[in-house]
Ligand SMILES: *[C@@H]1O[C@H](CO)[C@@H](O)[C@H](O)[C@H]1NC(C)=O
């Protein structure tokens with residue numbers, strides 16, 4: 038039979054819409070896809086007065102040229118974060134075991150790949166991270182160090198890392214709180230109390246006065262006990278003259294459960310004299326994906342972007358990778374996934390349109 042164009046079949050009523058995303062093959066299933074045709078999310082963020090729209094990325098992903106073609110597009114992403122390769126050790130061993138596998142032995146090769154990519158693409162880099170309870174080498178966790186020794190270890194690590202990647206924004210301390218707002222009982226807190234936080238921030242700032250130093254955490258995006266503890270920590274640090282310039286709201290959300298107090302909470306942080314960044318945004322769902330879940334996810338992305346838009350001190354937004362192909366979610370939350378704005382085949386989802394609408 039003769040091949041007719043879409044208009045022909047639409048006129049016959051056989052085809053009601055042409056559903057492919059701009060430049061993409063049609064979605065495999067009958068799930069809806071993005072219909073936006075914008076140059077890029079970073080361009081929109083800049084037009085909206087923000088510094089950037091960015092994404093996390095990870096070294097093993099860079100072998101996929103379809104992926105890096107999108108990642109490299111500085112109109113789409115004006116900022117990148119190394120998901121693993123600047124951590125103390127990596128989770129997978131694919132990052133030359135990250136930055137300090139043995140005490141005082143620093144390896145920056147994998148982190149440098151991400152830093153160089155940002156530089157070549159003209160993208161901002163977010164340093165992630167100096168001190169965190171997770172992905173620690175056993176020489177730190179099992180070293181039985183006393184307070185003076187562990188203080189020195191934190192100082193050496195933060196100053197070496199931040200000094201190596203000068204001029205960046207840094208998540209200096211990552212996830213210091215439990216969900217109930219108490220301090221997390223990790224090797225740093227158990228040995229040094231909350232002083233380890235000031236030690237890390239001071240060392241980072243001393244290594245690079247141009248670095249912008251943040252604390253980053255999850256479940257502090259809406260008001261509540263954990264956010265209150267973070268606010269109290271900021272007040273305490275500021276009263277001691279400790280540098281603290283920003284607060285990272287990780288923003289790993291669940292479809293339909295974005296907190297309703299995002300704007301109020303950001304305003305409360307801003308009132309303490311810190312800037313705010315949405316650092317690890319994704320919105321996961323219980324699989325399988327449905328049109329209804331994707332529609333709610335689109336709304337959720339829009340809600341988060343609009344909240345940042347409503348608060349001038351919210352400087353930018355980073356998604357925790359842009360494609361479901363490389364999302365951390367399925368590996369961490371059994372049965373959940375589809376959390377990113379691009380699907381596994383790099384087709385833009387309705388969530389992409391939610392981001393566009395949020396700006
Ligand atoms: C992405 O950018 C890097 C750095 O400039 C380059 O080496 C790589 O070939 C680019 N990849 C694609 C697919 O454009």
Ligand SMILES: *[C@@H]1O[C@H](CO)[C@@H](O)[C@H](O)[C@H]1NC(C)=O
Nearest residue numbers: 100101102103362381382383
């Ligand atoms: C890159 O990812 C796409 C989407 O999953 C896949 O189809 C393609 O085969 C991958 N390419 C490489 C070189 O791995």
